[in-house]
Each structure stands twice: as structure tokens, then as C-alpha cells.
Amino acid sequence: MTWQLDIPILTLVVVCAIGAITVKDLLGSAILFGAYSFMMCLLWAIMGAVDVAFTEASVGAGVSTVFFVAAVFRTTRRTKD
Amino acid sequence: MRYAPCVLILPMSDLITHIVANYNYWIYITLMMIGLYAIIAKNNLVKKIVGMNIFQTAIILFYISIGAKKGATIPIIEHAHGDHGAGSSAVHAIEYINPLPHVLMLTAIVVAVATLGVALALALKVYQQYNSLEEDEILDQIREK
Numbered sequence: 001m002t003w004q005l006d007i008p009i010l011t012l013v014v015v016c017a018i019g020a021i022t023v024k025d026l027l028g029s030a031i032l033f034g035a036y037s038f039m040m041c042l043l044w045a046i047m048g049a050v051d052v053a054f055t056e057a058s059v060g061a062g063v064s065t066v067f068f069v070a071a072v073f074r075t076t077r078r079t080k081d
Numbered sequence: 082m083r084y085a086p087c088v089l090i091l092p093m094s095d096l097i098t099h100i101v102a103n104y105n106y107w108i109y110i111t112l113m114m115i116g117l118y119a120i121i122a123k124n125n126l127v128k129k130i131v132g133m134n135i136f137q138t139a140i141i142l143f144y145i146s147i148g149a150k151k152g153a154t155i156p157i158i159e160h161a162h163g164d165h166g167a168g169s170s171a172v173h174a175i176e177y178i179n180p181l182p183h184v185l186m187l188t189a190i191v192v193a194v195a196t197l198g199v200a201l202a203l204a205l206k207v208y209q210q211y212n213s214l215e216e217d218e219i220l221d222q223i224r225e226k
Contacts, residue, residue, distance in 0.1 A: 010108045017112055017135050021119040026127050033131050040138050047149040048156075048178040052141075052186055059194050064134065067194075071127065071201040075208040079125040080215055 005046055013039045026077050030068035037061040105146060112139035126204045126214045130197065137193045141186045148182035156180035 016036035020029050037060035045053040100107070116139060119132025156177045204214065211219045 006105065010105065014108060014111060014115070017115045020131050020135070021115065021123060021128055026125070029128065029131055033134065036135070037138070040142065043142065044145055047145055048153070049145045049148070049183045049186075050155055052145060052183050052190065055187055055190050056138075059190055060138070063194055064197055067197060067201055068127070068131075071205060074205055075127075075214055079128065081124045081128065 002046075006043075009039055009043055009046070013043065024079060024081070026072045026075075026079055027069065029079075030065060030072055033068060034061050034065035037064060106143075109139055109143045109146070112142070124216050126207065126216065127201075130200045130204065133200065134193065134197060137189070137196075141189050141193075144182045144186050144189075148179040150175075150178055153178045156183070 013036060016032055016039060020032035020036055023029050023032060037056060041053045041056040041061060044050075044056060113136055116132045116134075116136030119135065120129050123129050123132060153176055156179075158172055158177075207219065208214055211222050213219055213222075
């Protein structure tokens with residue numbers, strides 16, 4: 001794990017996490033959560049856990065985002081917080 | 082535990098160096114607390130589910146970082162198809178990243194997506210019943226009945 005790659009990606013992970021829970025639109029929240037999962041997948045690939053990284057890329061960033069978007073389309077997009 | 086007695090004796094600059102050297106653990110704790118805040122304080126049900134997922138991935142990240150080593154490669158044995166006779170060299174565990182946390186966290190990722198599916202299905206049923214995803218509006222409707 002090298003800090004030149006580590007610190008920018010960790011910063012992006014924290015920014016995506018804060019963005020996903022503060023944005024006032026549920027579809028935007030779902031997309032930001034997908035970006036968060038993908039940054040997390042990069043972090044695991046850097047740490048040498050390649051099996052966990054590609055499972056997260058397919059399951060976390062792929063299937064979870066599809067679930068969130070499907071749920072938002074069947075309910076509502078607006079939120080108060 | 083091993084560091085606890087040293088920290089009390091060390092001067093302030095060494096303490097700061099110690100904190101900065103372990104910056105990744107502080108960021109994992111920050112991510113965990115962001116998830117916990119979303120679960121407790123957010124009013125929307127989908128935001129709470131996003132917070133639950135952030136909490137789970139922060140814990141998985143912590144476990145994966147425990148298995149990482151400096152100067153080690155991914156856990157696949159090199160030259161495994163070479164000669165297996167007397168000349169073959171022994172496998173040194175220090176050259177490979179520990180694969181045990183990877184296997185455990187692979188299971189945790191699958192469990193996380195299953196809990197996400199169940200939670201979103203429950204949120205969908207709540208929306209069909211009360212026509213809202215906000216927690217306070219749902220509680221108001223329950224109290225009126």
C-alpha cells in the first residue's frame with residue numbers, strides 16, 4: 001500500500017460517503033453510493049485483495065446500484081434531508 | 082495494547098507522528114461514524130439503508146487492511162508448476178498477503194447485498210402502505226389510526 005495512491009482515494013471515498021447521505025435527491029444518492037463502492041474496490045485492489053475487489057465491483061457497484069435505482073423508480077425521488 | 086505504555090512517556094511530536102503513521106485507521110473510523118450517523122439521524126428510509134451499507138463496507142475495509150503486508154505479493158504461489166522434486170524451494174508465508182481476511186470478507190459482501198435487497202423490499206412495502214418514505218410522516222399516520 002503506497003500513500004501516494006492511498007490518500008487521494010481515501011479522500012474520494014470519504015467525500016462520496018458524505019455526499020451520498022447529504023444530497024437531497026434519492027437518485028443522486030444512489031449514483032454517489034455506486035461511486036463510493038467503486039472507489040472502495042480500487043482501494044482493495046491496491047491492498048492486494050483482488051478477489052474481494054472484483055466481487056465488490058460486480059456486486060457492490062453493479063447490483064447494489066441497480067437495486068437502489070429500481071427502488072427509487074418504484075417509490076419517489078424527493079426527500080427532505 | 083502494545084503501544085499504550087509508550088504513548089504516555091513519548092513527547093508530543095512522537096505522539097503526532099504515531100497518529101499520522103496510522104492515518105488509514107482514522108479514516109476507517111470516520112467512515113464507520115458517517116454510516117452510524119446516517120442510520121440514526123436521517124429521516125428518509127433509503128438514506129438509512131445507504132448508511133447501513135457504508136457502515137458494512139467500512140468494517141470490510143478494516144478487515145482487509147489487517148491482512149495487507151509491506152513487500153508481499155497476492156496470495157498465489159509462484160512457480161507452482163515447476164519441478165516438485167528435491168530441488169523445489171519451500172513456500173515462505175512472509176512473501177504472500179494473508180488470504181484469510183479476504184475469504185471471510187467475500188462472505189460479508191454477499192451477506193451485505195442480501196440485507197440490502199431485503200431492506201429495499203421492506204421500504205417498498207412501507208411506501209405502498211403509507212405513500213411516503215419519510216419516517217416522521219409514517220409515524221404520524223400510524224398515530225392517527
